[in-house]
Structure formats: structure tokens, C-alpha cells
Amino acid sequence: MIKRIFLALAVALAMAGCSSVPLSDVPVVDKSATTVPGGGAGGGTQSSVAPVVTDSAIGTTQGPANVARIVYFDYDSYVIKPEFQSLIEAHARFMKANNGRRVNIEGHTDERGGREYNLALGQRRSEAVRRALGLLGVPDSQVEAVSFGKEKPAAPGSDESAWAKNRRAELVYR
Numbered sequence: 001m002i003k004r005i006f007l008a009l010a011v012a013l014a015m016a017g018c019s020s021v022p023l024s025d026v027p028v029v030d031k032s033a034t035t036v037p038g039g040g041a042g043g044g045t046q047s048s049v050a051p052v053v054t055d056s057a058i059g060t061t062q063g064p065a066n067v068a069r070i071v072y073f074d075y076d077s078y079v080i081k082p083e084f085q086s087l088i089e090a091h092a093r094f095m096k097a098n099n100g101r102r103v104n105i106e107g108h109t110d111e112r113g114g115r116e117y118n119l120a121l122g123q124r125r126s127e128a129v130r131r132a133l134g135l136l137g138v139p140d141s142q143v144e145a146v147s148f149g150k151e152k153p154a155a156p157g158s159d160e161s162a163w164a165k166n167r168r169a170e171l172v173y174r
Helices: 002-019 082-097 115-135 160-166
Strands: 070-072 103-108 143-149 168-173
Touching: 070 082, 082 115, 103 115, 115 143, 115 168
Parallel strands: 103 143
Antiparallel strands: 070 168, 103 168
């Protein structure tokens, strides 16, 4: 009986405490927003936060000049072909000479296969390039390996020509 009284009293106190908070007050005020003339539907303010850029073509000019930034792979493989060794060596020289530079290695696959399998294969491709750079003296702190699987094809289509262009790892400097 006493437990029920205390429970009822606790519920009553909690409800009384909640009713004392005015719901019309704005709990957070954005003081960093700036007023934009003509504001539009957003109420005339614009945040000063810079948007995230996901276009991998932006910012790639910061790497070594006149050196390709794409390593292509055979079907269902993450073995780096000998023809791309000089490309990786040029990027390694650039990274060692510019220890403030960072690079993302983005692994990609063609459209064949399941989503999870392609994400894993894309990760293995980006990790293969990362390891190759590491063997040439580039510290891991400068390199990040990520996978997009089949989500960002370079070439549309469902033929061998398109698939060959989509089986790749791209070096994107940031």
C-alpha cells in the first residue's frame, strides 16, 4: 500500500515538473547563421557550415603531375598488374616528398555480384594499393583505403568494356 502511494506521488511530481516547462520557448538558438537576402523557404538564414563534397574528381589535381590516378584490375581479382607498378611508384615518391598530403584509395567493382561481395572486393583492391604504397615507404597515416563496391560506376553499361573500366582503385588526394 505504501509503495503505491509513493509511486503515485512520484508520477504526480514528474507530471508537475513537466508542466512547468514552457513549450513555446526555443531551446537552441542558431547564432552562427547569416541572413541571406531573398532567403527563400528556409526563413532567410544560411548556415556557415561548408557542404561535404563527394565528387571524387574535385581535389585530385593536388597529386603528382601527369600521372594517372586509376589502377585497373582483372575480373574477380585484387592483384595489381605489373603495368601499374610505375604509377604506384610515382604516387609513392609524391607522398614521401609531401608528407602533409593525404590520399584516399577508393576501391570499385563492376555490377556483377552481390552488394556485400562487391564491397569486400573493392576493399581488397584499395587495400592492395595501400599495401603497395606502404612497401614503397609511404606511412599508413597518409593513406586511407575505402570501398564503394559497385555503387559508383565509372562507365555505364553491362558489357565487358564498361565492366573493365569499373574494376578499379582510384587515388583521390585530399
